[in-house]
Amino acid sequence: MNIMNWERAMPLAERQIEIEQFIGKVAVAERSALLLDYDGTLAPFSIDRGEALPYPGVVPTLQEIMGSGRTRVVIVTGRSAPEVVPLLGIHPHPEVWGAHGLQHLRPDGTCETLPLDKEVLSALENARRWLKSEGFQNLAEEKPGGIAVHWRGLPKSRTVEVRDRVLRGWFPIAQDSLMSILEFDGGVEIRVPDLHKGDAIRIITQEMNRETPIAYLGDDATDEPAFDALGDRGLSVLVRPEWRKTSARLWLRPPEELLDFLTLWMAACYDRQAENRHRTLPQRDPL
Secondary structure: OOOOOOOOOOOHHHHHHHHHHHHHHHHHOOOEEEEEOOEOOOEOOOOOHHHOOOOOOHHHHHHHHHHOOOEEEEEEOOOOHHHHHHHHOOOOOOEEEEHHHOEEEOOOOOEEEOOOOHHHHHHHHHHHHHHHHHOOHHHEEEEOOEEEEEOOOOOHHHHHHHHHHHHHHHHHHHHHHOOEEEEEOOEEEEEOOOOOHHHHHHHHHHHOOOOOOEEEEEOOHHHHHHHHHHHHHOEEEEEOOOOOOOOOOEEEOOOHHHHHHHHHHHHHHHHHHHHHHHHHOOOOOOO
């Protein structure tokens, strides 16, 4: 199956071989881990964030992968963790690391959020008040440990204006409190310092056997720490319509190439199950 259409760096044949080799490891492994960003990766961006539903075919394929019982499926997102569950629509829902790793929502519904110190809470309140004073509160998204301003869908001139004003307004707040300012595709966020998706990836990989096949799929700059944290421990995949410079090893264009990759993963899970069932069948004497 030709699921790649990479126009830079690694030749097509080599990339296909790498995917086949990785999926082969998934097929023979007792356990694997599929780690996925949400917005821009599993779902197209939407001006209304409540309407950002997964690409067609993604949900049933992930449901099948989870149903095999052989793959740990984890969503790693900048959104609040509980916010992803109704959008994804998988029952029971997968594990979710939200707010760039600040939250951990388990499949049993328990959710842990790291505590925030007074300085962080004060900085977020200052950032919130500044947005209100500038009339930008309607562009803001409140999340644990951070506030994001989204300008997706605005005219280009308005986008430039909002970006410049928010960066200038938030920079002194971040500087005084050592908060991080993180730009992403379609917005900017002020958030807890020294915490990103790479932290979640490190925790997850430490919980898995060293031989466990692991892949992380993401689309924008906030996923780069996750790609870096995974390193040569697994397969890092950039998922977006256009290529950009990245530390990910492979690139998939959504939705077709993304769905092809997930379908290959699903087939690998059930190929192993079919093989195991065959091995347990009673052996008949030849006629």
